[in-house]
Amino acid sequence: MNLHEYQGKELFRAAGIPVPPGETARNAEEAVAIADRLGYPVVVKAQVLIGGRGKAGGVKVARGPEDARREAGRILGMDIRGHAVRQVLITPATDIEKELYAGIVLDRKAETPLLMVSPDGGVDIEEVARTRPDRILRLHLDARGLPAYRARAAARFLDPRFAIQRRIAPILAQLARVYADQDASLAEINPLVTTPGGEVLALDAKVVLDDNALDRHPDLALMRDPGAEDPGEVEARERGLSYVRLDGTIGCVVNGAGLAMATMDLIQFHGGKPANFLDIGGSSNPEKVTAAMNILARDARVRAVLFNIFGGITRCDDVARGLLTALDRIGMRLPIVIRLTGTNEKEARDLLSSRGMTALSDMDEAVRAVIARAAEAA
Numbered sequence: 257m258n259l260h261e262y263q264g265k266e267l268f269r270a271a272g273i274p275v276p277p278g279e280t281a282r283n284a285e286e287a288v289a290i291a292d293r294l295g296y297p298v299v300v301k302a303q304v305l306i307g308g309r310g311k312a313g314g315v316k317v318a319r320g321p322e323d324a325r326r327e328a329g330r331i332l333g334m335d336i337r338g339h340a341v342r343q344v345l346i347t348p349a350t351d352i353e354k355e356l357y358a359g360i361v362l363d364r365k366a367e368t369p370l371l372m373v374s375p376d377g378g379v380d381i382e383e384v385a386r387t388r389p390d391r392i393l394r395l396h397l398d399a400r401g402l403p404a405y406r407a408r409a410a411a412r413f414l415d416p417r418f419a420i421q422r423r424i425a426p427i428l429a430q431l432a433r434v435y436a437d438q439d440a441s442l443a444e445i446n447p448l449v450t451t452p453g454g455e456v457l458a459l460d461a462k463v464v465l466d467d468n469a470l471d472r473h474p475d476l477a478l479m480r481d482p483g484a485e486d487p488g489e490v491e492a493r494e495r496g497l498s499y500v501r502l503d504g505t506i507g508c509v510v511n512g513a514g515l516a517m518a519t520m521d522l523i524q525f526h527g528g529k530p531a532n533f534l535d536i537g538g539s540s541n542p543e544k545v546t547a548a549m550n551i552l553a554r555d556a557r558v559r560a561v562l563f564n565i566f567g568g569i570t571r572c573d574d575v576a577r578g579l580l581t582a583l584d585r586i587g588m589r590l591p592i593v594i595r596l597t598g599t600n601e602k603e604a605r606d607l608l609s610s611r612g613m614t615a616l617s618d619m620d621e622a623v624r625a626v627i628a629r630a631a632e633a634a
């Protein structure tokens with residue numbers, strides 16, 4: 257689960273990380289009232305669950321009430337790469353001397369959290385990793401989190417001044433604590449800034465929480481903002497489907513996580529691009545199949561759908577019935593390739609052919625067929 261910047265900053269603040277004050281507004285009037293209270297200049301910041309807001313024009317300084325009204329109105333009307341802006345954060349503008357980067361991610365290969373810091377903050381860290389890899393320092397955390405001596409080493413890498421290092425080091429340790437205590441999979445400050453007055457402040461916050469740990473954090477679970485999330489992911493969660501949106505054109509509906517992974521691999525192998533991972537589980541429940549089809553039907557990037565079922569415990573005829581019910585309900589515009597094999601395969605095939613549909617049994621053939629259909633539809 258992604259948090260908004262203002263929510264991430266609340267967690268940072270509670271952990272002792274210096275963060276400028278701020279409040280959120282849902283309309284221009286509210287924004288001006290907050291800005292008047294905080295004092296000018298302020299920064300008006302789009303609150304959407306996606307990065308790169310600055311580049312998109314979603315972060316602007318306002319020097320007075322008129323400015324604040326105009327910028328808040330403009331930003332609240334924006335759509336940042338598919339994310340409608342419904343709230344803005346109003347925060348006093350900070351005088352920036354230098355922009356630094358600090359982030360903790362899970363290094364899955366090393367099975368350990370990894371702290372990355374760079375003196376080149378403010379820009380995309382992937383860009384720095386590509387062009388100036390020597391400007392990123394990587395430190396693995398251990399069971400104790402980030403020990404003070406390692407925090408100091410990272411701080412030295414970020415700034416040559418001792419007085420500044422003494423401010424940065426505890427922030428890095430606090431960031432490591434937020435990451436561990438809140439079961440995050442990402443905790444990032446970009447930019448972490450120094451000011452001409454010698455302060456160090458977190459001007460942005462990006463926190464991603466591990467959904468599987470939310471049961472342990474009822475307070476954090478309440479921070480979820482379904483209106484700002486991808487509608488497909490919201491519906492999938494509500495229906496108990498396991499869904500991950502990807503960038504391709506081929507929608508996949510599969511029963512079982514292993515088969516879903518294999519399906520995506522095979523699509524990729526044959527030169528296609530999956531639009532999603534979607535596991536409908538062992539169930540043939542028409543509700544679940546309908547929900548799955550709905551998610552894909554709504555996704556404008558999807559050009560064709562592969563319905564891939566292995567009937568083990570699940571019976572193929574049940575799934576075929578679920579699929580036919582789903583198609584009756586939603587009136588699918590997309591070409592569908594069906595592959596099914598296993599228990600009651602023949603009954604399933606008969607059901608489908610009574611409705612003028614055919615099902616393949618070979619997975620390789622089905623994958624190549626769906627790639628071809630997607631190409632025709634493009």
Ligand code: GDP
Nearest residue numbers: 299307308309310311315349350378446447460
């Ligand atoms: P992002 O683009 O979504 O990562 O949004 P950020 O919160 O990181 O803001 C983008 C950029 O706006 C920062 O890298 C800064 O250069 C600038 N910015 C943000 N807040 C302030 C501020 O208080 N003062 C100044 N001068 N610039 C700011």
Ligand code: MN
Nearest residue numbers: 378446447460
């Ligand atoms: Mn940022």
